[in-house]
Amino acid sequence: MTTTIQTAKPVLPPWTAEDFFGEAPYAWLYQQREKNKFGFALSLRLTIKQASSLGIKELEFKQLWKAYQESMMPKNQILGANMTDFPGQPKALQCGEYSCAFDGVKIYGRMGEEIQVISHPILPVSRIEDVETGEQQIQIQFCRSEMGSDAEWKTLTFPKETISSAQKIVALSGKGVGVTTENAKELVKFLARIEDLNYAELITQKSCRHMGWLPNGEFAPYTDKVMFAGDSEEYLRLYKNFTPHGDENVWLTMASQVRHGKSVPARIVLAASLAAPLIHKLGALSFFVHFWGASGSGKTVALLLGASVWGNPEIGGYIKSFSGTKVSQEKLASFCGNLPVFLDELQVISDRRIFDDLIYSLCEGVSKGRGTKEGGLQTASRWATVFLTTGEMPMIQANSGGGAAARVIEVNYGDVPFFEDPRKAANVLKLNYGFAGPKIITALKDKDTMQKVREWQEEFYGKLAGAIQDKQVLSASLILAADRLADEVLFHDGKSLTVNDLRPYLITTEQADMNQRCYQYLTGWIASNQSRFSKSIDDNRGEPWGVYEDENGRDIVYIIKGVFDKALADGNFSAGAFLSWAKRNKLLKTKRYDNNTIQKTVGDMRPVCVAVYMPGEEQDINSVTSEQEELPF
Numbered sequence: 001m002t003t004t005i006q007t008a009k010p011v012l013p014p015w016t017a018e019d020f021f022g023e024a025p026y027a028w029l030y031q032q033r034e035k036n037k038f039g040f041a042l043s044l045r046l047t048i049k050q051a052s053s054l055g056i057k058e059l060e061f062k063q064l065w066k067a068y069q070e071s072m073m074p075k076n077q078i079l080g081a082n083m084t085d086f087p088g089q090p091k092a093l094q095c096g097e098y099s100c101a102f103d104g105v106k107i108y109g110r111m112g113e114e115i116q117v118i119s120h121p122i123l124p125v126s127r128i129e130d131v132e133t134g135e136q137q138i139q140i141q142f143c144r145s146e147m148g149s150d151a152e153w154k155t156l157t158f159p160k161e162t163i164s165s166a167q168k169i170v171a172l173s174g175k176g177v178g179v180t181t182e183n184a185k186e187l188v189k190f191l192a193r194i195e196d197l198n199y200a201e202l203i204t205q206k207s208c209r210h211m212g213w214l215p216n217g218e219f220a221p222y223t224d225k226v227m228f229a230g231d232s233e234e235y236l237r238l239y240k241n242f243t244p245h246g247d248e249n250v251w252l253t254m255a256s257q258v259r260h261g262k263s264v265p266a267r268i269v270l271a272a273s274l275a276a277p278l279i280h281k282l283g284a285l286s287f288f289v290h291f292w293g294a295s296g297s298g299k300t301v302a303l304l305l306g307a308s309v310w311g312n313p314e315i316g317g318y319i320k321s322f323s324g325t326k327v328s329q330e331k332l333a334s335f336c337g338n339l340p341v342f343l344d345e346l347q348v349i350s351d352r353r354i355f356d357d358l359i360y361s362l363c364e365g366v367s368k369g370r371g372t373k374e375g376g377l378q379t380a381s382r383w384a385t386v387f388l389t390t391g392e393m394p395m396i397q398a399n400s401g402g403g404a405a406a407r408v409i410e411v412n413y414g415d416v417p418f419f420e421d422p423r424k425a426a427n428v429l430k431l432n433y434g435f436a437g438p439k440i441i442t443a444l445k446d447k448d449t450m451q452k453v454r455e456w457q458e459e460f461y462g463k464l465a466g467a468i469q470d471k472q473v474l475s476a477s478l479i480l481a482a483d484r485l486a487d488e489v490l491f492h493d494g495k496s497l498t499v500n501d502l503r504p505y506l507i508t509t510e511q512a513d514m515n516q517r518c519y520q521y522l523t524g525w526i527a528s529n530q531s532r533f534s535k536s537i538d539d540n541r542g543e544p545w546g547v548y549e550d551e552n553g554r555d556i557v558y559i560i561k562g563v564f565d566k567a568l569a570d571g572n573f574s575a576g577a578f579l580s581w582a583k584r585n586k587l588l589k590t591k592r593y594d595n596n597t598i599q600k601t602v603g604d605m606r607p608v609c610v611a612v613y614m615p616g617e618e619q620d621i622n623s624v625t626s627e628q629e630e631l632p633f
Contacts, residue, residue, distance in 0.1 A: 010043040017054040020061065025051070026068035033112060044111055062110060069112055086121035090141050090153060093123060094197040098190060104178075105190055117186045119178050120144045121153075124195050127204040128157060128229050131214050136160045137207070137229055140191070142177055157229060163191050210383070211239070212337025213280050217445070220337070221311075222438045235335045238318060242311035246432030251308065252490065254428050255436070258305065259495045261420075265291055265413040266302055268505075271483035271497055272386050273306035274440060276340040278478050279384040281444060282457060286363045287475040288387045288408040290346070290395040294415040298422035299390040303342045305418075305425070306388050308433035309440075310339055322389070323348045326358065330367045334381035339437075346391025355395055356404040362387055363407045398521055398571070402514040406471040409479075411505050436490055443489045457481040463499045469512040476502045515581035518573040523614055525567055526557050533557055546609055547602055555614040556589060558600040564610040579610065587613050 010032070015025050025047060032043040051061045083092045084100035098117070099106045105117035122142040129136050138160050141153045156175050162168045166184040173179050179187050195202060207229035211220045218226050221242040228239040258266045272289040279286060291299050300315070307313035319342040320332060333341055341362075349355070367381040389395065394412070396405045419425040443449045460477035468476075476499075483496045510516050526533065532545040546559040559567075568575045579596040582588045589611035591598045600609040 010039070010046055012043075012046055012050055015050065015054070017056065020051050020054065020056050020064070023068070026065055029065065029112070030068065030072060033114075041113065044113070065112065066110055069108065084121075084123065086123070086143065088143065088153065089121065089123065090125055091123075091201070093194055093201060096193055096197055098193070107186075107190075115186060116183070117190050118183060122177065122187075122191075124163075124191055124198075124202060125155075126202050127160075128207045128227065129204050130229070131206045131208055131216055131226060136204075138163055138191075138195070139205075140172075144176060144178065164188060210335050210337035210381070211242070211339045212277070212383070212385075219277070219441045219445070222441050230335065232331075232335075238335070241314065241317065242434060242437070244434040244438070245312065248432070248435040250428060251432040251435055254425060254432075255305070256491060256493060258419075259491060259493060263413070263416060263418050264497075264501050265411045265416075266305070266418040267483075267497055268411055268479065268502070269302045269306045269388065269418075270309070271479045271486070272388055273309050273340045274436075274486050275478045275482035276386045277338045277441060277444060278453065278457070278482055279386070280338050281450060282454060282478065284384070284474055284478060285407070285471070286365050286383065286385050286387065287471070288359060288363070288389060288395065289411065289475075289479075290389045290391065290408055291411045291413060292346070292391045292394050293413040295392055297413060297415060298418040298425070299413070300344055301422045301426045301429070302418040303344055303388060303390060304429040306340060307342050308429045310437040311434045313429055313433055315344070318342060319344055321348060322346050322391075326361065329358070329362065330381070333362055333383045333385065333387075334367060336385055337383050338385055340386045340388055343387065343389045346389055346395060347393055355397065356401050359395070359404040359407055360401075398517050400514070400517075402512045405507060405512045405514075406469045407475075409472060409475055409502075409505055436486070439489055440485065443485065449485075453481050453485055456484050460499060464503070464506070467508045468503075468506045469509050472506045472512070476506055514573070515578050518568065518571070518578045519582065519587065521571050521573065522567070522578075522612065525571070526559075526612075526614070533559075544602055547600060551589075554616065556611055557614060558598070558602070558609040558611045560602065561597055561608045561610055582612065589613065 013024070013028065019025055029043060029047055032040050048058055048061055052058060082095050082097070084095045085092075085102075086100055087102050095105075097107055100121070102121070104119040104121065107115050107117060109115050120143060122140060124138055124140050126139045127136055128139055136159075137157050139155060139157045140163070141155050143153045154176065156172065156177070158172065162171060166181075166188050169184050169188055170179055170181060206216070206226045208214055208220045208226050209228075209230045213219055214223075214226060216225070220226055220228065221239055228236060230236060230239070255270060258270060261267070268289065269291065278284070291302060293299070300319075303319050304313040304315075307318045311318060313319060320329075322343050322345055324332070329343070349358075365382055365384050394410050395408050396410060444453070457477045457480075460480040461473055464473045464476055480497055480499065480502065487493065487496045529545065530548070532542060533548040534544075544560075545563045546557060548555070548557050550556075565575050568578060579588065583590065583596055588596060589598060590596060596610065597608045598611050599606045600611065602609070
């Protein structure tokens with residue numbers, strides 16, 4: 001059924017040309033605004049037509065009509081003192097030429113026509129500025145419920161560029177704002193006008209996108225001077241979980257029992273967690289502490305202990321699984337910033353070859369460059385922290401790079417449980433948490449305390465330096481310094497970890513050297529395939545791979561070059577890197593100084609071989625002098 005609007009054709013007074021240079025036509029037209037939109041539009045069009053017939057150009061008429069409308073506006077509105085009048089509004093703001101009432105936002109156009117900007121109340125209420133990048137976001141509030149003093153206002157935060165573009169502001173519709181492509185342009189104008197009129201009224205709040213140390217000296221989330229303004233709803237929820245909950249004395253009792261207990265790995269969990277905020281302060285590098293051993297020993301509960309220092313130790317919340325993607329793990333590290341990252345169950349990663357890449361990318365402390373939808377690159381995220389991880393197997397393999405091995409402290413707890421009663425410990429930690437972290441951060445903000453921590457770290461570094469790999473020494477010294485700080489600030493029991501407690505879990509320079517481990521792998525591979533290197537083809541069971549000889553009392557094995565390359569590739573080692581290292585350490589026999597191979601008779605042929613000296617009975621394979629090179633990330 002079609003509804004017909006009954007609107008009589010307006011009858012215009014018999015104006016003359018002189019009348020259009022007075023008020024009469026404009027006053028009559030101004031009164032027509034009370035009619036419906038169609039009636040007013042028809043009156044306006046007929047007036048323009050009549051003026052044109054009297055020799056008055058349309059542009060000239062429109063200029064006079066606009067000036068008349070402005071003269072009829074209240075003085076306070078012209079001066080910008082017209083105020084919003086939304087029911088239950090969070091604050092009253094100047095709105096200039098706009099009408100802001102229960103039925104939304106309206107404005108009159110150039111020809112006096114009413115334009116509906118948006119059908120419900122909406123206001124910008126504050127600016128949010130990132131303390132690190134200076135980028136601004138705008139916080140708006142809007143209401144679509146029944147109008148009244150109890151109207152429900154919702155808050156949204158968007159990048160400033162979103163509400164400055166008619167194309168981008170349509171995204172607010174997904175959050176319930178009544179914006180479409182039709183009114184987007186008018187809404188952009190309105191919000192910009194309100195911000196300009198009320199710039200001083202709209203306070204600028206400082207914000208951050210991650211936890212940890214900030215340029216203004218604050219530490220998020222333990223500050224009321226900075227708000228969290230990240231892009232993810234999940235991380236916003238997590239951020240709110242870093243508050244004390246339960247009974248502080250109950251948590252301290254549980255943590256003290258761990259410090260006085262028999263499990264050194266459990267004590268390391270607590271100390272390593274506390275070490276995270278020291279890394280940035282002391283200019284150190286991120287590192288892993290990986291706990292592995294038999295299932296059922298309470299390793300996941302141990303992560304609950306470490307996480308409870310700072311906030312809610314929720315599994316799936318603060319504590320994540322290794323099953324996430326590399327990008328998600330980078331985002332988690334970026335969010336945590338200078339608080340520890342907890343990853344459980346390493347064994348869910350089926351491809352163990354990606355371990356090195358995971359260690360390098362997370363310990364590097366900066367996200368990889370990725371493109372944006374609009375083109376260009378995203379702003380790189382940074383972090384400096386400790387990654388506490390668990391699994392039923394070690395993270396470092398025989399073929400792991402030296403750089404990866406140096407960045408992981410592996411704690412094999414065997415089958416010794418972390419807690420006497422893991423179930424009871426888990427229940428206590430889930431209900432009581434978040435008390436220790438703020439106190440540690442408060443202590444680190446004090447210059448004198450920070451100086452003591454620096455001196456402790458240097459003291460421990462000096463005691464461990466020597467045979468221990470340098471990066472391992474640095475990581476261990478941070479853990480020990482953090483535990484001593486915890487003793488002074490929280491526990492006062494004199495039960496801090498010692499150098500001897502950590503030393504068994506640290507690797508030497510030789511153990512970190514990938515080429516040294518490659519030599520161990522190669523000599524073991526040769527020993528397990530001795531029959532392949534017999535001088536006699538008859539004695540060689542299967543495909544010949546080379547020959548074995550005694551050269552002046554020193555065992556040497558000639559390996560066909562293709563076989564050698566495949567053997568190292570199977571072990572995920574670099575043949576070129578190993579040969580260069582082995583030659584420098586006099587473990588290769590070559591014909592020329594600039595070559596790494598030599599020809600040797602194998603059966604009836606003389607293929608190119610790699611001649612490797614084997615370690616003697618009196619020689620420790622780990623004692624080979626290593627010219628270790630620093631491996632880049």
